[in-house]
Amino acid sequence: MKKNSPTIRDVAAAAGVSVATVSKYINGAQRFSAPVEAKLKVAIEALGYRSNPLARSMITGRTRTIGLTILDISNPHFTNVVKGANRVALRHDYTLLLVDTDENQARERPLIEALAQRVDGLIVSSRMPDEETHWMLDLNKPLVLLRRSETLPIPSVGIDNRLTTYMLARHLLNLGHRQIAYLGFGQAPRINDERIRGARECLEEAGLTLDVYDAHAPTSHAGEHACSRVMLGPRRPQAVICYNDLIALGFMKEAASLGLKLPQDVSVTGIDNVPYGEFASPALTTVDIQSEKMGELAMQKLIDALAGHPDTEHSMFEPRLIVRESTAACG
């Protein structure tokens, strides 16, 4: 168990050539004479030489690493984003430096700034309001945001949030519901506001209003907690549109234990189409927001930018309504 691995100089010595030759050989930069190539092969094999990526990065300025910050890896939406991003990264010989900020806003900036120094580019999912995001431009690294920035010229991928809830509201309207509530997550203001707006617009077209509640967290636990407040309050809804699937799942579980029959007593919808909505009881009606594709595209954009083909646009995926059993005609 010797501690120090051989360097390029050891190889050069062993093969009787110069370090430059070894370097070029390793990087496949050109062709070599048969004898040199043979000696190189032998020496490298014998020494078990592997080039030091740190030293290389110091010079080339590239690490073949992409930084990815997400809010919570436990949320299947982000899990899928990571999955997609990882797949594309691996295909292009990049590795992911992952930071899970754990829904902790205060942490985001220092973590991202530290991360930026160790990677070639970043994919960032943040809860920071646009106004406080200018410093990201000073990172001097290619960046892709996982939601549009209204004010900054940073490429991004996302979903049409307004449309997700518009579609859900329309769906519920079609089923005959009139009393519709939205159970949101106010700490994600931009997304949440857009979603409220979508539902509200749809309902207003029908002359109805939207009751808005807040779950305080994007988790199933928060959904459970909020359920009695929504369902046993003074304005009991016939249908509830939840900020995401996790909240919806928790909501449904708690509703059942409150003695409510689903979906007869209340229709429930989520957003995200996490893989487990279909195993719930009743299976969850939701909107697919293409999480994995978002991860893939974000990574692809970044890699394109790194290759000199930047893309400053915001790419918007189209939401798709997935109707299952948690929504039914209003009794």
Added chain:
Amino acid sequence: MKKNSPTIRDVAAAAGVSVATVSKYINGAQRFSAPVEAKLKVAIEALGYRSNPLARSMITGRTRTIGLTILDISNPHFTNVVKGANRVALRHDYTLLLVDTDENQARERPLIEALAQRVDGLIVSSRMPDEETHWMLDLNKPLVLLRRSETLPIPSVGIDNRLTTYMLARHLLNLGHRQIAYLGFGQAPRINDERIRGARECLEEAGLTLDVYDAHAPTSHAGEHACSRVMLGPRRPQAVICYNDLIALGFMKEAASLGLKLPQDVSVTGIDNVPYGEFASPALTTVDIQSEKMGELAMQKLIDALAGHPDTEHSMFEPRLIVRESTAACG
């Protein structure tokens, strides 16, 4: 948007001191005279200097990065492992370099070898049989395995697999079941074999035998696929122990669409206690294997090793039976 950031030399010049002094100041290596400290502070602030971690790593030999390879981030078990590992890493100012090998065995070795060069230590989850794992010792990096190695002196964390299925079998026996099947995942031989053994031992004590099936993948999709083979074959079981929760969830869904009543017609159990088992219908009886704690402990062991306190033991978490509604007395 200037491209090149200031170096330690720029700071030294601006502050009128030597680079060595700047270096020491940044690393808080010693105390300084008031005037020097003041000038340093000003210069660093004015230039917006941030030390280059790559250059530092080249010298110190440490990157403050931990490599983590997992088989599939989509599997909530691994998601939780990552969550736990990330939490401990962040606390100690380490970052995760994540590699999702996507259940692709051929990829594992090259990916891990490449990863090893860029990190201070690794946490590895692999499907490789023990015999083919010797090369990991040549990585010359602290290592923690996410399952015990029988032959290699590498620290590890894991679960008592035998006990998980023993407990489940006992539970089913207590409910009066006699025809019990195991729906496994043969590509994870070590884990799978131990789980078969646990169930078998328990049944043999009761004079019964275990029917073994294979799902070919650790996913809900595979569970769905396998269901009809198990339930409509010649030896229809009264209860099925699945390799993990995902397989169980898929199995239950398909069973329902085959017209079976759960749990009356068949009791089903999983292993892992993924967060969504409790939302399934019926809620899934399972065994908690403490995935997040595994991630935490693995990271803690690694960080301890990096700090000079290695720990060569295998740490085994205790499985805990979680009884919900997917198992019931044999009708």
Added chain:
DNA sequence: GTGAAAGCGCTAACAT
């Protein structure tokens, strides 16, 4: 307490 100088392992001109 502060500074000069020697590299870490490698790549990138620029010779030859």
Added chain:
DNA sequence: ATGTTAGCGCTTTCAC
């Protein structure tokens, strides 16, 4: 096709 050399930005003796 191969070699020489000058660093990348930083830490680390070892003087002063």
